[in-house]
Amino acid sequence: MELVLSSEILDVRDGTHDSPKYIEKGYPLVTSKNLKQGVICFEDVKYVSEEDYNKINNRSKVDEGDILYSMIGSIGNYAIVTESPNYAIKNVALFKFKDENLYNKYFYYVLNSPFLENQIKSQQKGGTQKFVTLKILRNLKIPLPPLDTQKKIAAILDEADRLRQLNKQLIETYDALTQSLFLEMFGDPVSNPMGWERKSMKSLMKIVRGGSPRPIKNFLGGKNPWIKIGDATKGDDIYIYSTKEHIIDEGLKKTRLLPEGSLIFANCGVSLGFARIIKFQGCIHDGWLAFLEFDENVIDKVFLLKALNSVTKYFRDTAPDGTQPNLNTKIMGDYQIILPPIDIQRKFVDSLKIIEQQKDQTQTALQKSEALFNSLLQKAFKGAL
Known part of the structure; x- marks a missing residue:
């Protein structure tokens, strides 16, 4: 298949790099964070004046x-513009x-496609905050079959x-149903x-905080599960079944080893309010709290997890001011949690199990549809479709 440079067939630009003054009402300013799953999300967009809007659009x-296409941070998020736009862009490639x-x-x-992702990943710049330059995006090698073949490929992939x-939308529906069920049965x-x-x-x-052996890189490579937020962000939203990383025995002296079945809760940063039950013995760092030694004839563990999930905004508002919200054991200990009768809690959990079973089936269907899409994507740019 013929390869051409992106600059030969595309006009590649980017949005403003300045930081215009934000106003309450005006024109939306789309940044990398607003590009999600192929669409532009305006839920948390900021607004600029007509003067700045016109200046950026010049x-x-x-x-x-x-x-x-997002150029900084979450590199690789992208969206096609399907309607006449009334917004400007910042730190986004066009x-x-x-x-x-x-x-x-x-x-x-x-x-x-992996073909382009690999080109971009091999050239991206920066340390913690990765970014790509216009020069990189203007020099990508693009497979260019005949136009009718391009349209055929796009139709198959569509x-x-x-x-x-x-499948993704159905999973979101099940998640919303869980929250609605909780509010219907227990209220806010x-x-x-x-x-x-x-x-x-x-x-x-008993409420305890985790601990972090530092520098952590010196303690990795053992057999003790090291629980990170990344281990809990995909798939099951109640349990964690395994971890990607493990630490050596020496690290156990500087962390907290929890028994199987412990309920853990992310207490800081953007992940604050994230709760899971671990299905193994594992270690938590100081960004986690753990809730131990409670009577499950008084408060059901899964009910507790969902009750905590439902008040994330309250905890964020309660957290001490700082660069990032951070809850300590005292704040959590003082929180007054609702205690409906245990039979009502368990009725909720039983209903939740039915929802989760349906969601698991959809997750399996999603994995299959993702595999199909990725397989077709690879074949398309190898000329095999």
Whole structure:
């Protein structure tokens, strides 16, 4: 298949690098964080004045049919512009189509292919905060079959993508159903409109914080599971079954080793409020709290997990001011948690199991649809479709 440089068939620009003054109402300013799963998400977008909007668009006006690509942080998020835009962009690459022999939806999928991902990853810059430059994006090698072949490839991938997106949407529906069920049965745990009995967390359980042997790289490579947020962000939203990393026995002196079945809770940063039950004996760092030694005839473990999940915003608002929210054992211990009768808690958990079973089936279907999509993606750019 013929390879051409992206600069030969695309006009590659980027948005502003300045930091305009944000206002309450105005024109949206789209950044890398607003590009999610192929679409532009405006939920947490910031706004700029008409003057700044026009100034930015003199440099990088977005038009329908263009493709946006995140250049910093979450590199590789992208979206195709499907409607006439009324926003400006910042730290986002803009691909404009100047050659009629390149189909935009085909290139949209090329961006998602390992062929291009590997090119970009091998050249990206930066340390903790990775970024790509316009020079990199202008010198990508693009497989360019005939236009009718591009449209055929895009149509096949559209159908495969539709299937996996349907599965993703169904999983989101099950997650929303879980939250709705909790609120229907128990109400808001903070305002407690149903008047449930409340007790402080410290009166019901032992609350401990994890510990971190430092520098952690000197303690990796052992047999003791080292639990990180990344181990809990995919798949099951109640349990953690394994960890990617393990630490040596020497590290046990500087961390906290928990028994199987412990309930852990992320107490700081962007992950604050994230809770899971571990299905193995493992170690937690100082970004986790653990809740131990509570009577499950008084408070069910899964109910406790979902009750904590439902008040994440409250905990974020309660956390001491600082660069990142951070909950200590005292704040958690003082929190007054609702205590509905145990039979009602268990009724909720039984209903939750049914939802989780359906969600597990959809997760399996999603894995299959993802595998199909990725297989077709690889074949497409090897000329095998």
